[in-house]
Amino acid sequence: MSQSRKTKIGVLVPYTNTNLEPDMMRLCPAGCTMHFQRLGGYDVDKVPGSDQMAGLGASDIGHDLAMIAGVRPAVVLYGCTSATLTHGRSFDRDLAARIKAGSGALSLTAAGALLRALGALGVRRIGFASPYVGQINTEAVAFLAGAGFETVHCHDIGRELSNYGQGELTPDEVYALAVAADHPDAEAIVLSCTDMRSVEVISRVEAALGKPVVTSNQAMVFALMQDLGLTREAQHPGALFDRL
Helix, strand or coil: CCHHHCEEEEEEEECCCCCHHHHHHHHCCCCEEEEEEEECCCCCCCCCCHHHHHHHHHCCCHHHHHHHHCCCCCEEEECCCHHHHCCCHHHHHHHHHHHHHHHCCEEEEHHHHHHHHHHHHCCCEEEEEECCCHHHHHHHHHHHHHCCCEEEEEEECCCCCCCCHHHHCCHHHHHHHHHHCCCCCCCEEEECCCCCCCHHHHHHHHHHHCCCEEEHHHHHHHHHHHHHCCCCCCCCCCHHHHHC
8 A cells, every 4th residue: 555545543532641542553554544633521630430431421522523534534433441431332332423423434432342342252251450440340341231241350450540540550560450350251351441551461461361352442453454354463462353
């Protein structure tokens, strides 16, 4: 594919998120470019609980869509998992439809991409891990259950993290979180949060547990590659990408 005809991917990023952009650049498929627009709609000084993340999901993103539409993207990613997990599957689908209408592009949400990834793996029982505070985890489990996925064990970081604290978790801390989410009945491990450095530990966790790992950012890239008919490349970690 020539330089002038690269496929452009638009990514909507919560404005305090420091990990999504590096992950997207790390995972970017050949022949694609990544373009980012930051989202507001929440208070940086508050712990990102359920109400705050639900507020982000419900905030007006009309200006942000107009800005990202300026690059004429083929796909727009909504890069916050908890912003729609807190509302439910119907809201998540409606948001994706609104993004498509406002951008003229295919639209994928982080939460919706998790469901697609788990479906592609053919699993039903999962271990779930996140850096979220309690209520968001409860809502996440309900979101997954509504799509037919049973969370047999849910594990969180064990302390309240600020909006910057999620992105400041080290890969070793994320690895420990993933291993702690495992359960004998779990067929896969889900690491939810676009601002957590999960992509960096996928291969390590899969080697330790012998189970596939699905992360928010990995799942979005998998889904966009499915939709664009792209094949796996060396920079794409985990058993999930075997399903392309």
